[in-house]
Amino acid sequence: MPAPTSSLSRKEREFIAREELILKHARRLLLEKGFQAWNMEQLAEAVEYSKGTLYQHFSSKEDLVLAVATQSLRQRADLFEQAATFQGRTRERCRAIGFACCEFAMAHPDYFHTDMLLKSSSFVEKASQERREAHAFEGMRCWRAINTIIIEAMALGELPKDRVTAEQATFALVSVTVGSHIMSQEPNLKVFAGIKDQMQAVRLNQDLICDGLGWKPLLHEHDYRATDQRILKQIFPSASKWLKAA
Amino acid sequence: MPAPTSSLSRKEREFIAREELILKHARRLLLEKGFQAWNMEQLAEAVEYSKGTLYQHFSSKEDLVLAVATQSLRQRADLFEQAATFQGRTRERCRAIGFACCEFAMAHPDYFHTDMLLKSSSFVEKASQERREAHAFEGMRCWRAINTIIIEAMALGELPKDRVTAEQATFALVSVTVGSHIMSQEPNLKVFAGIKDQMQAVRLNQDLICDGLGWKPLLHEHDYRATDQRILKQIFPSASKWLKAA
DNA sequence: ATAAAGTTTGACCATTGGTCAAAAGTGGGC
DNA sequence: GCCCACTTTTGACCAATGGTCAAACTTTAT
Incomplete structure (x- = not known):
């Protein structure tokens, strides 16, 4: 097992990476469609996680x-x-x-x-x-x-x-x-x-x-x-x- | 029956008056709550008409x-x-x-x-x-x-x-x-x-x-x-x- | 191997914008 | 006064969607 490259655990790094992935896709949707014309289900599909997971990062x-x-x-x-x-x-x-x-x-x-x-x-x-x-x-x-x-x-x-x-x-x-x-x-x-x-x-x-x-x-x-x-x-x-x- | 005071029929005048009533209450809701925090049902109640009637004046x-x-x-x-x-x-x-x-x-x-x-x-x-x-x-x-x-x-x-x-x-x-x-x-x-x-x-x-x-x-x-x-x-x-x- | 802890999921719920068939209202002709 | 065609109004209903949570799944420690 390799030593951790930073003070964060693998889990923590994964969490941060996923958050950035979500933000990246949300930004794209926001740019392409504005605020209303996309929904959380679509975003969930785009990042290949389920809706529930999105709500572990963002409250709304x-x-x-x-x-x-x-x-x-x-x-x-x-x-x-x-x-x-x-x-x-x-x-x-x-x-x-x-x-x-x-x-x-x-x-x-x-x-x-x-x-x-x-x-x-x-x-x-x-x-x-x-x-x-x-x-x-x-x-x-x-x-x-x-x-x-x-x-x-x-x-x-x-x-x-x-x-x-x-x-x-x-x-x-x-x-x-x-x-x-x-x-x-x-x-x-x-x-x-x-x-x-x-x-x-x-x-x-x-x-x-x-x-x-x-x-x-x-x-x-x-x-x-x-x-x-x-x-x-x-x-x-x-x-x-x-x-x-x- | 009194002669019409304008070129518009009673029906037409009522329609216009109702539209202004709707706009008046919508403006109040918009001022008090912004766009999201009220719904068409509430507006319908406020103007004492049903939702369907609102949609005869406005498409959305x-x-x-x-x-x-x-x-x-x-x-x-x-x-x-x-x-x-x-x-x-x-x-x-x-x-x-x-x-x-x-x-x-x-x-x-x-x-x-x-x-x-x-x-x-x-x-x-x-x-x-x-x-x-x-x-x-x-x-x-x-x-x-x-x-x-x-x-x-x-x-x-x-x-x-x-x-x-x-x-x-x-x-x-x-x-x-x-x-x-x-x-x-x-x-x-x-x-x-x-x-x-x-x-x-x-x-x-x-x-x-x-x-x-x-x-x-x-x-x-x-x-x-x-x-x-x-x-x-x-x-x-x-x-x-x-x-x-x- | 197994249990405990943590993570992910998607069926489910509540809200709400919008629709439409049926009910209610209107007015002219007789 | 009554009928009937036409218009207007209604609210049950639908579809979409933000948000929840118990159950399934994965990981970790023993």
């Missing part, structure tokens, strides 16, 4: 979906924190987070829809306390990544602090980002607004907020194309596929 | 909810168009629409949540074609109210047209508004961001976008307090209750 369908969303949100927070390490001025680092969010949105096209479901109290109330807390924790990491840069920008005088507080600025950036991602997926709106590149539309709106905040250097005061190239090279070397004309 | 629960949302959206469009008649400079008129949207959000605290449900294709596919078209129509009215002012602002030179197109500017304003309304309802975020007055937070973000667009006069170049007072007096005399410190 909502709990499961929350777990999928939290997994995604953790990746988003990872990307944000990674982007925040970009070497450059504060607004450039904020921009790197903007790219991080686009990178995330490309990898998880259904995330914002699912996240909107979670905002319904009757939905989230059916999930377990632990998973709710885990989700809130990852959300806080995303918030803090932005908030930290803004506080630093204000301390350095690159972002005027007489207009809004650091929290108001963070709230503005978060709001415009979420709103833009949601709206840019609306088929009707895409036609009206003539949106070709969704991610570019999101980042433009972020730029408008930053300019509105007076965050130096303003859009026309600096060669942000060069910054974008650096961000892509340093932080997201794999992202160039979706960013054709940086 | 989703169809019914879409009808409620469209009713709300029509009011939103009405308010937008009313606000657009405000006498003043283009940015002031845009600001009046910002107030209109807050007025609407106060009257329909659940609207944006419900609207997010509609963005799920599996949801909206269960509604009837007519109701989908009606919803898209009211959405277009809202879009156009903003878009029209922006086009005029660009023609007058009050809004520079070398940065973004009129459609991009409209998209930015719509996105920030929706995103801010959604985010400002998030309990966690309200704590983090220290939001006391949600509507003020939404309007601040709109101001940041307008400033970012370079829409003259900028926030610090003009006494918008006075504008706000005029908007409230001329357009929304009844709104002063929620706007304590304009």
Whole structure:
């Protein structure tokens, strides 16, 4: 018998592996069909376990979906924190987070829809306390990544602090980002607004907020194309596929 | 027998009245419980008709909810168009629409949540074609109210047209508004961001976008307090209750 | 080999969105 | 006042599905 490769027993490792298998298939169904158009029986068949086993991992369908969303949100927070390490001025680092969010949105096209479901109290109330807390924790990491840069920008005088507080600025950036991602997926709106590149539309709106905040250097005061190239090279070397004309 | 007061027969008028009764109670349930936590039987009891009768008006629960949302959206469009008649400079008129949207959000605290449900294709596919078209129509009215002012602002030179197109500017304003309304309802975020007055937070973000667009006069170049007072007096005399410190 | 402990299963239950045949109601003609 | 054709309303019923749990099955310790 081989020695355990970690501190977890075989059973525990199997349990975790199965949970990840379930989450993987649930994510796929969620992406393909949304929330309603699949059921636990179908998921059970997909993972080749029975329905009862699913319920040993998740207390309800909502709990499961929350777990999928939290997994995604953790990746988003990872990307944000990674982007925040970009070497450059504060607004450039904020921009790197903007790219991080686009990178995330490309990898998880259904995330914002699912996240909107979670905002319904009757939905989230059916999930377990632990998973709710885990989700809130990852959300806080995303918030803090932005908030930290803004506080630093204000301390350095690159972002005027007489207009809004650091929290108001963070709230503005978060709001415009979420709103833009949601709206840019609306088929009707895409036609009206003539949106070709969704991610570019999101980042433009972020730029408008930053300019509105007076965050130096303003859009026309600096060669942000060069910054974008650096961000892509340093932080997201794999992202160039979706960013054709940086 | 009295002569008919309109071109509709008694039966037709009763049908319409019943439909409005159903919508009224459905709206109440939606506000109190969200989408899942009530069923058609409960609604039937509330309106004192049977389930079968409900289905003579609406093809599905989703169809019914879409009808409620469209009713709300029509009011939103009405308010937008009313606000657009405000006498003043283009940015002031845009600001009046910002107030209109807050007025609407106060009257329909659940609207944006419900609207997010509609963005799920599996949801909206269960509604009837007519109701989908009606919803898209009211959405277009809202879009156009903003878009029209922006086009005029660009023609007058009050809004520079070398940065973004009129459609991009409209998209930015719509996105920030929706995103801010959604985010400002998030309990966690309200704590983090220290939001006391949600509507003020939404309007601040709109101001940041307008400033970012370079829409003259900028926030610090003009006494918008006075504008706000005029908007409230001329357009929304009844709104002063929620706007304590304009 | 056997018993104890843990794991997996799928038949089963309750809820609920949606249907439809039958009951109830309506109104015009005689 | 009565009949009858037509419309409207009803609620028993159906199918789908989230969730449960006793029994079957597997693993482990002795």
